[in-house]
Amino acid sequence: xxxxxxxxxxxxxxxxxxxxxxxxxxxxxxxxxxxxxxxxxxxxxxxxxxxxxxxxxxxxxxxxxxxxxxxxxxxxxxxxxxxxxxxxxxxxxxxxxxxxxxxxxxxxxxxxxxxxxxxxxxxxxxxxxxxxxxxxxxxxxxxxxxxxxxxxxxxxxxxxxxxxxxxxxxxxxxxxxxxxxxxxxxxxxxxxxxxxxxxxxxxxxxxxxxxxxxxxxxxxxxxxxxxxxxxxxxxxxxxxxxxxxxxxxxxxxxxxxxxxxxxxxxxxxxxxxxxxxxxxxxxxxxxxxxxxxxxxxxxxxxxxxxxxxxxxxxxxxxxxxxxxxxxxxxxxxxxxxxxxxxxxxxxxxxxxxxxxxxxxxxxxxxxxxxxxxxxxxxxxxxxxxxxxxxxxxxxxxxxxxxxxxxxxxxxxxxxxxxxxxxxxxxxxxxxxxxxxxxxxxxxxxxxxxxxxxxxxxxxxxxxxxxxxxxxxxxxxxxxxxxxxxx
Numbered sequence: 001x002x003x004x005x006x007x008x009x010x011x012x013x014x015x016x017x018x019x020x021x022x023x024x025x026x027x028x029x030x031x032x033x034x035x036x037x038x039x040x041x042x043x044x045x046x047x048x049x050x051x052x053x054x055x056x057x058x059x060x061x062x063x064x065x066x067x068x069x070x071x072x073x074x075x076x077x078x079x080x081x082x083x084x085x086x087x088x089x090x091x092x093x094x095x096x097x098x099x100x101x102x103x104x105x106x107x108x109x110x111x112x113x114x115x116x117x118x119x120x121x122x123x124x125x126x127x128x129x130x131x132x133x134x135x136x137x138x139x140x141x142x143x144x145x146x147x148x149x150x151x152x153x154x155x156x157x158x159x160x161x162x163x164x165x166x167x168x169x170x171x172x173x174x175x176x177x178x179x180x181x182x183x184x185x186x187x188x189x190x191x192x193x194x195x196x197x198x199x200x201x202x203x204x205x206x207x208x209x210x211x212x213x214x215x216x217x218x219x220x221x222x223x224x225x226x227x228x229x230x231x232x233x234x235x236x237x238x239x240x241x242x243x244x245x246x247x248x249x250x251x252x253x254x255x256x257x258x259x260x261x262x263x264x265x266x267x268x269x270x271x272x273x274x275x276x277x278x279x280x281x282x283x284x285x286x287x288x289x290x291x292x293x294x295x296x297x298x299x300x301x302x303x304x305x306x307x308x309x310x311x312x313x314x315x316x317x318x319x320x321x322x323x324x325x326x327x328x329x330x331x332x333x334x335x336x337x338x339x340x341x342x343x344x345x346x347x348x349x350x351x352x353x354x355x356x357x358x359x360x361x362x363x364x365x366x367x368x369x370x371x372x373x374x375x376x377x378x379x380x381x382x383x384x385x386x387x388x389x390x391x392x393x394x395x396x397x398x399x400x401x402x403x404x405x406x407x408x409x410x411x412x413x414x415x416x417x418x419x420x421x422x423x424x425x426x427x428x429x430x431x432x433x434x435x436x437x438x439x440x441x442x443x444x445x446x447x448x449x450x451x452x453x454x455x456x457x458x459x460x461x462x463x464x465x466x467x468x469x470x471x472x473x474x475x476x477x478x479x480x481x482x483x484x485x486x
Contacts, residue, residue: 029099029367034319036366041101044365045373048103050227051356052087052374054399056381057233057391059083059106061257063349065177065393066115068124069285074273074347076257080388081269082348088378090339090351095371098332102313102357103374104339108403109166110301111349112173113439118282118294126282128344130291133279134298135341135350142333147303153464157419158446159304160411161426165433165442166301167407172434174400177393178210179253205247206254206394209240214398221402226359229399236395254392262386269382273347293477296470297440298340302352306336309353317361421457425450444474 026032031041060079067073087105094102110131118127141147175181176194180202184195197203202211213236220228240259244252252258283291310333314326321327339351360370381388417423429446433439451471454463 025369029369031367031369034366036364038369040364041367041369042373044101044360044363045370046360046377047226047363048101048354048357048360048365048370049374049377050230051359052103052105052354053377053381054229054233054396055087055105055108055354056080056083056388057396058108058399059111059348060389061177061391061393061396062108062111062173063115063347065255066119068119068127069122072124074124075270076389077267077385078270078273079348080385081271081382082273082346084378084381084385085269085271085274086339086343086346086348086351088375088382090335090342090375091371091378092375093338094332094335094353095368095375097368098328098335098371099368100310100314100319100332101317101360101365101367101370102310102332103354103360103371104336104351105354105378106343106349107302107305107352107354108170108400109305109439110298110352112166112170113297113301114349116173117297117438117440121290122282122285123278124347125276125278126285128347128349129277129279130282130295131298131344131350132277132341133295133344134302135337135339135344137295137299138302138337138340139334142330142337145330147307147333150303150466153466154304155422155450157415157422157426158429158450159308160414161429161446162300162304162443163308163411164408164426165430166439167404167411168430169404169433169437169439169442170407171401171404172437174397174404177255177400178397179204179207179255179394180210205243205252206240206392209236209243209392210394210398212236212239213395214401217398217402218405221406226362229402232398233391233396236398237391240392240395241390254394257389257392259390259392259395262390265387266383267386269385275345276347277345289473289477289480293440293444293473296473297443298350300443301439302336302340302350306333306353309355309357310336312355313353313357313361316358317366319366421453421459422450424453444478447471448475 031038060076060083063079064074064076083106090104094100094104114127114131118130138147141150179198181194181196182198184190184192197207213232216235217229217232220231225231237259241261244254244259282294286294310329311326314320319326326332336353343349343351360374415423415426425446428449429442432445433442447467448471451463451468454460
């Protein structure tokens with residue numbers, strides 16, 4: 001799921017009387033028409049990249065920390081290449097086709113779905129194949145005009161609850177992966193599943209790096225420093241490298257990645273994961289119904305996150321018309337669908353629009369030329385894989401906790417807590433995701449509760465038919481074990 005970063009106001013006021021376009025580039029991107037300038041677009045593109053660049057670290061950590069049903073891990077260096085490649089190409093596509101200052105990269109939240117829900121039940125190519133299918137479904141919905149209609153079927157409160165639940169889930173993943181929180185072994189014979197640190201206490205240098213990193217991230221956010229998350233990751237990685245080098249301790253438990261400075265920070269990209277996809281293999285492993293629900297879960301996560309991000313960034317960039325609509329939105333949505341499928345095809349997980357793009361808008365970006373700049377910087381990052389793979393989880397996971405806060409802060413106030421027919425389903429959606437360690441369960445129980453409570457309140461006609469269909473599919477899915485079908 002993308003992080004909501006603080007932004008600064010544009011230092012140059014938007015012109016109210018556009019000047020005549022200066023050349024073909026200006027005319028194609030409508031730079032002057034939208035009251036911008038080429039330098040502002042370049043600055044905006046750079047700002048967006050630096051507020052998004054943390055994904056080159058976090059996405060590989062999330063995906064590489066999980067195993068598929070065969071016990072296989074994805075290679076971290078190959079994941080960095082796949083993440084940078086897909087982010088660069090899809091962001092370039094958004095600039096050329098969508099002509100909006102929006103960057104795309106592997107979505108935080110959906111990569112957690114892939115790593116923790118899909119992969120353990122199938123192989124990695126199977127899981128990525130389901131991401132590709134979700135992208136195809138999004139493109140079909142856009143082409144038929146159904147994407148906006150389907151979105152309207154899910155009430156705003158539930159859409160916001162899905163985002164909040166994913167935010168809390170991501171925060172829990174960050175706390176666990178850093179070692180700040182750990183699972184209590186079954187031998188303890190306790191009903192409490194988690195504990196502080198490894199034995200009820202915070203011990204060790206790696207955990208200290210996480211704590212300091214979290215404090216630094218939050219301080220930078222409070223101070224409204226652009227690129228707060230990336231700055232924190234860089235600083236704490238440096239500190240971790242110094243500690244690992246100087247601390248006289250035989251075994252520092254950094255986890256998957258030890259923060260050792262690479263001999264050569266520049267290396268040729270490794271495209272080994274690109275194309276490693278099995279479109280329908282996952283259905284053979286989990287069955288058609290479960291497979292469809294997995295694809296649906298990925299689709300839902302990408303679907304609503306992108307829609308809100310696109311409209312939010314467009315509003316801040318003053319690109320909406322007098323009716324609040326975004327001209328040319330179908331082109332933008334189609335690129336988003338392509339990005340979802342492309343993420344699966346490269347094994348980087350679904351790519352989606354990032355709300356960090358508002359950082360570029362704050363620097364004055366108004367057109368797709370800023371996205372061209374952002375995309376090109378991601379391409380350059382392809383050759384800096386060794387730097388990205390030296391970042392330990394303890395330096396990167398504070399971002400996950402911060403992401404959880406930012407998502408919650410941006411969404412919780414938009415739920416109507418006075419209407420229990422939406423508040424209770426929203427609550428169930430939010431708590432079921434972290435408590436059951438399953439995003440699918442959160443969506444399923446929320447949808448079922450919404451339909452049941454609206455019927456109980458005599459408001460069944462207010463529920464769109466699509467919601468009843470989806471809730472029925474989820475209900476059947478949960479009844480499958482009792483019916484002997486699973």
